[in-house]
Amino acid sequence: MSIGMQRKQGISRRQFLGWAWAASVVGLLGQAGAALFNFIKPRVEPGGFGAKIVAGRVDEFQPGTVSHVQKGRFYISRLDDGSVLALWHRCTHLGCTVPWREDEGQFHCPCHSSLFNKVGEVLGGPAPRPLDIFPIEIVDGQITVDTGKPISRDKYDPSQAVRA
């Protein structure tokens, strides 16, 4: 009688409990794995790198100059027409910090000699794309840079620079 009913249902009580047990083990390991992943996932410290950084007032940056903002790991590049770019100082090749060379008039990476111009375009070396930029907001003449959202780009476009 009971055997006939089990055949009808297609699954025995033992099989059902076995599957239920296996599913709960998978669920347990899954949530433990997710918890571990969240535990080791990096967090962004507020106020530090990855947050919104005040670079300064627009008139502190002369048109045609490049200035390093160490706290935010970026350069403020004020173009000749007065518009502003925030370039991440991280080389797009393998992540070294790229210094602006006033004597050369270009960014020159010490690790593998990637070269970039004022707007971050690649002039030479192994770098695969222009320097990454950060979104800029200019309110009442004050430049705020969101370092949490670096934008990678294939080429420079004048629309990337923010009018001041």
Next chain:
Amino acid sequence: MALSSLTTRISQSGPWRSFFRHGWPDNPLDRSLTMTSNIFFHLHPVKVSRRSLRWSYSFGLGVISAILFGVLIWTGVLLMFYYVPSVERAYPTMKEIQFSVPLGQFTRNMHRWSAHAMVLMVILHMARVFYTGAYKPPREFNWIVGVVLLLLTLGASFTGYLLPWDQLAYWAITVGTNIAGYAPVAGPPAREILLGGSEVGQNALIRFYTLHIAVLPLLITLLVSLHLWRVRKDGGLAANET
């Protein structure tokens, strides 16, 4: 006479017999028991053929790797008594080990050279196993364990490289983790998790330190045990069959 009766009393006592569960190894049975009743020895075969002991067959590369790992554990633990994994103190404590601690320079150099040698010996060991065909059935599984051990060795080498916290270490890890970031899909998140952020800093230092002194050595110890035990289960070295 008094001495021999004393040794007899000790060797017949309960604690002694619970510790050494076999007689003096002067007969085949007790020789086997010496190996099989000891947690460390039992990883090793009870009997080793003369052929597999031939120096020119294995060059002892696996044993050399294991001994180097032991040296690295010993010197590494000694270095941990002084080294502090913080961005302010990592470099000064490394210099303190070199210049102020008695035998500190020696200990650090032992650790450094043993680390370089271990990477080399593990690679040569792998080459030897390949050229003697010792990866063939029934030893495929142990080959895979060996490949994982090679990766763990390289991981230990890479994580240890950051710890001196000098310019060489900093930029080598910056470049190294960025190379990891080029891997498709898993690359960028793996890089961020390894560094604990988007660049090499305090988070990266403590993560590399923890991997270097705890996670990787424990995994290597576990897998070396498995590796040796598999050698025994697969019938000793492949030299026995050729």
